[in-house]
Amino acid sequence: MIKIKTQVGIIGAGPAGLTLAHWLKKNGISSVIIELRSREYVEGRVRAGLLEQNTVDIINDMGLGERMQKEGITHDGVYLSFDQERIHVPFAELTGGRQITIYGQQEVVKDLTDAWLEDGQQLYFEAGATKITNFDTDNPQIHFTQNGEEGIISCDFVAACDGFHGIGRKTMPKESYQSYDITYPFSWLGILANVAPSTDELIYAYHENGFALHSLRSETVSRLYLQVDNDENMENWPDERIWEELSVRLGTEGWNLKSGPIFDKSITPMRSHMIDNLQYGRLFLAGDAGHIVPPTGGKGLNLAVADIKHLVDGIVDFYKHNSFGQLDNYTKMALRRIWRAQDFSNYMTQLFHKQEAHGSYSYKLQKAKFNYIKMSKAYKTTIAENYVGLPFETYDF
Template sequence: MRTQVAIVGAGPAGMLLSQLLHLQGIDSVVLERRSREYVQQRVRAGVLEQGTVDVLREADVADRLEKQGHPHHGVNVQFDGDRLRIPLSELTGGRSITVYGQQEVVKDLAERRERDGGRVYYEVPDVTVEGVETEKPVVRFTSEGRVRELHCDYVAGCDGFHGVSRTTIPEKERTTYERVYPFGWLGILAEVEPSSEELIYSNHPNGFALHSLRSSTLSRLYLQCDPGESIEQWPDELIWEELQTRLGTSDWKLREGPIIDKNITALRSFVSEPMRYGRLFLAGDSAHIVPPTGAKGLNLAVADVDRLARSLTDYYHHGSTTGLETYSEECLRRVWRVQHFSWWMTSLTHRFDGPDAAYDRRLQRSQFDYLRSSTAAATTLAENYVGLAAV
């Protein structure tokens, strides 16, 4: 088999890259170790930056997003029941966020690639990437009982933290940076009308809580918990009790409904440098992970593949390798800006235990008060939250 760009991973990064390249007449093949159903049913992030929405429009996959997405022009930060609204659009020249589930983005991309005749191979768990330091990379995999070789010009590793792409880079050639947080998130999906039209980030003595949504009838909510806890330790009644306690105010109450999905996720920050090795380019979670507090994981992946698609277009259309040569450096500039914002939001909104807990909580209160009193501070949060136009 032959293609111009081999893409490992059929999540939002891989499928979006394939679609962007297709629109420029550049051929690609996508390889995914999971089934199509699994990939499209994973409940993930749902907050899209302004820039992400713009890229999906450019990729011509935004029809459902335009109809079903929920634009938000503000976000709420709460401390001990004291709620502050950050007017995102007002502070950023009209920019906003849109709530639309990541799994819906993946469905839109998969359907479009199928309609356009894109080559996507699912359930190929044995992918190996070879020769990326040469001019003739080869990706090997088994499909329908047959061992295949995919010859290509470039390889895009969009296969997440546990994928094969990053580890294809020799260990001596890469540097990793990591922070593991001492807490996790219990996330639920509930069949109930959202209690707020905008997101609410709440810092409470019991721990962090977040009110979000997926549609006009589905609420997505989170609670800070111990990452070692099991779902069985969180019966539905306890979940709603804690959500009411952590999110409630004197004049606002959370709506409750049937919980249809729940899971616990550990929080971590991770960066692997460089994001390019020879003819292999990493994008999304294969290169970096951020805690979900800032809602940046999907958006950062989209920024990566948008840059990569433009760089590959410059190469195939104009013979320029400048974008490919500077890909890692340019992406990492945004990655570290987003790492800082996600760390800052996490530090502002979560309960930290230990000998410095009382001191940390007073610092958090001071930051919250500063957000309320300073337009500059609120603007900094707003600019980062809706996504910086260029970094």
């Protein structure tokens, strides 16, 4: 039997769990992390790659941004295309210098994991949480197994950063929250390719064939997406067809898409999910455990880190002032940003994906919105503010 005593028990070694652990350590608060998957799996899975200004600032403030500063690619804006007409939204100009940074989620995880283990802190991989008990008391426990051996983490607080399928949300009493869900009638076919990006900043494109997005992971790796049906089969999309369709949907006059060897393909359903309560007793949810947004707005990882900001505020307040004041308000504070991100993600999804027949009423509304973005600095500013992430003080009301 593995017996561990700490102040905060953390389930999940993704961006949320690792950020929480480091931030707590910076404030002199101990924690232990358990992670269901292997280290190789966690550090290798391809996820988000867009970091908001807030996220970058937090990583740098913790002293963990050295590699991100060297290898991350800073963007001052984004390109929006509709029917092969492209415009630019200048983030920095419209938001007082705020930007985004392209740096893969798996790279963030590597950096935070390396720093945690090099400092001699406890992180148990391939350790699956089996149940959370006594979370309505001042001595909650996380039960887990690793290599066939049972373990118990006794702690003051449990932070479930273990994703949609994790035990954290399943442990929450069903009557303690309401669930909200949207399943969109399309998916994303995503690829990673060994080819230099064909653009200096991301391109979101509406085309009569469907949505396309040109993103990137580095100066030599491109990340691109196509809207496909939910029942689409990858076998129907050989590499040649993918590049042809991307070229058509992203195309504008005088611009050409570079192609190269594709080394990863996947189809991701587009959906939104959230619950309206992220805490019960001394159990707290953060990240995908409490909410999922479609990737159109690049909010998933950033929302997880924003959750952690509010959770750290509450835990630090408890240990410094023996107060539950901020912890009691954790859900309230987190939900303000979560709903804003849900709205923005839905807006970007509805604007650039083919909803109905080209030329339909729905299409005409999409076109009208795009035309307004072209002419209105205020509308561009709204998009820019939401895309780079509103400052935390915006929600202090």
